[in-house]
Amino acid sequence: MFKVLWLHFFAIGSMVSWAQTDDRPNILLIIADDLGYADLGVTGSKQIKTPNIDLLAREGVFCSQGYVSSAVCSPSRAGLITGINQVTFGYDNNIGGNQPGFDPDYLGLPTVIKTIPDFLDSLGYVNGLVGKWHLGMEEHFHPLKRGFHEFWGYRGGGHDYFRATDTDRGYLAALESNYKKPQEITYLTDDKGNECVDFIKRHGKKPFFLYASFNAPHTPMQATEEDLKRYEFIKDEKRRTYAAMVHRLDVNVGKMMNALKEEGVYDNTLIVFISDNGGPQDSNASNNAPFRGQKGTLLEGGIRVPFIMTWKNGLPSGKIYHSFVSSLDLGATFLSLGGDDQVGTKGLDGVNLIPYLIGEYDEAPHEEMKWRFTISASIRKGNWKLIRLPDRLPMLYNLEQDVFESTDLREHYPEKAKGLLKSLGQWDVALPYPVFLEGAQWKARQLELYDKNYSKTPPE
Numbered sequence: 001m002f003k004v005l006w007l008h009f010f011a012i013g014s015m016v017s018w019a020q021t022d023d024r025p026n027i028l029l030i031i032a033d034d035l036g037y038a039d040l041g042v043t044g045s046k047q048i049k050t051p052n053i054d055l056l057a058r059e060g061v062f063c064s065q066g067y068v069s070s071a072v073c074s075p076s077r078a079g080l081i082t083g084i085n086q087v088t089f090g091y092d093n094n095i096g097g098n099q100p101g102f103d104p105d106y107l108g109l110p111t112v113i114k115t116i117p118d119f120l121d122s123l124g125y126v127n128g129l130v131g132k133w134h135l136g137m138e139e140h141f142h143p144l145k146r147g148f149h150e151f152w153g154y155r156g157g158g159h160d161y162f163r164a165t166d167t168d169r170g171y172l173a174a175l176e177s178n179y180k181k182p183q184e185i186t187y188l189t190d191d192k193g194n195e196c197v198d199f200i201k202r203h204g205k206k207p208f209f210l211y212a213s214f215n216a217p218h219t220p221m222q223a224t225e226e227d228l229k230r231y232e233f234i235k236d237e238k239r240r241t242y243a244a245m246v247h248r249l250d251v252n253v254g255k256m257m258n259a260l261k262e263e264g265v266y267d268n269t270l271i272v273f274i275s276d277n278g279g280p281q282d283s284n285a286s287n288n289a290p291f292r293g294q295k296g297t298l299l300e301g302g303i304r305v306p307f308i309m310t311w312k313n314g315l316p317s318g319k320i321y322h323s324f325v326s327s328l329d330l331g332a333t334f335l336s337l338g339g340d341d342q343v344g345t346k347g348l349d350g351v352n353l354i355p356y357l358i359g360e361y362d363e364a365p366h367e368e369m370k371w372r373f374t375i376s377a378s379i380r381k382g383n384w385k386l387i388r389l390p391d392r393l394p395m396l397y398n399l400e401q402d403v404f405e406s407t408d409l410r411e412h413y414p415e416k417a418k419g420l421l422k423s424l425g426q427w428d429v430a431l432p433y434p435v436f437l438e439g440a441q442w443k444a445r446q447l448e449l450y451d452k453n454y455s456k457t458p459p460e
Helices: 004-012 050-056 073-082 116-122 188-203 227-228 237-262 329-339 414-429 443-450
Strands: 028-031 059-061 126-132 150-152 208-213 269-275 307-310 319-321 367-372 376-381 382-389 395-398
Touching: 028 237, 028 329, 050 237, 050 269, 073 116, 073 329, 116 126, 116 208, 116 329, 126 188, 150 188, 188 208, 188 237, 208 367, 227 237, 237 269, 269 329, 367 414, 376 414, 382 414, 395 414
Parallel strands: 028 208, 028 269, 059 319, 126 150, 126 208
Antiparallel strands: 059 307, 269 307, 367 376, 376 382, 382 395
């Protein structure tokens, strides 16, 4: 029945927009921070138990080739919240301190760029952000000025899990909220989960967009004693703490799922679970197997993430979707489900994924994808992927045959490498200059990450 209605809506247009009815789905976007690809049960973890996230995958669609638009937190989230490849508006660095010669008023998501919450607001959605923002500290970048009606969290890129002070910046910054006095922190992942549950209970009867923006398992490496004891069999202390943090994230995903069910809206809520980038194995002991690389690289381990979409009323259960998709597709998907019949006029870079995931469209959503991150750039076309770095010749891989990106095929397929490099270069030179830069010390560090050793298999 749903597919018939969907075909009617998209093929000939509905006489009554979903924006004028009450059956539009709620949207719950859950984003983990620095999660390793291999560190969920559904992606092969033998150490960390994640039954709730695994259940989302069983009840929905797992996209086995899901990408984000950058290899680090802030630009990835800029692309996610706008549906536009962030480098096209000068956002290809991570937010740090302002660098000499740059205007600090531009150190954040440009105010001329509309966000997905801006558009959902015009469609009548109630928009809430719980947790991490990391798209600008100054008032003109504030989430309440970027389409969100409610905000509980912090503006920076990370936070201590056990305490806050009255400072306005840094990992001990005071929590902010426009609808209540923030409570004392117990354990931040639990507090975020509780705030998300509260939002669902207060707004579950009307279409809502909830951006559940966790910082787990990003540093600092802090877990509860209860969860550390649960994983005491892991001998490496950092890995043990990491596992406990991922476990606690999963517990709070379960809280949100239960709240949706209690409110009677689980079946008509699109739930998306992703990470903002690959895990940084050197700082949080994550694991990105079967991929090489980590956060900060354009290898698969830096940009391919767990990507789950669950919607009982609209998507099949237990499906694995194999064509490559992007976090940039979520904007077009959300607006289409919200009833916007002019999504194509918004300048978004993604596509509505629903017709592809339900099998209405047989072709792949994308023929190619491109990335630029500070000193690095990459292009994927079909199964071929090329990475360009400043200190070596371009690297060419066939991901169908070599998902670990261990064998550079540039010398065997010089014309393929030349064609991809030209396409990437023409795109790159047409992009604007960055509106801000991160510290220069990160450039050398990013290069070093390409030469590190990475595991092909998850820890036992």
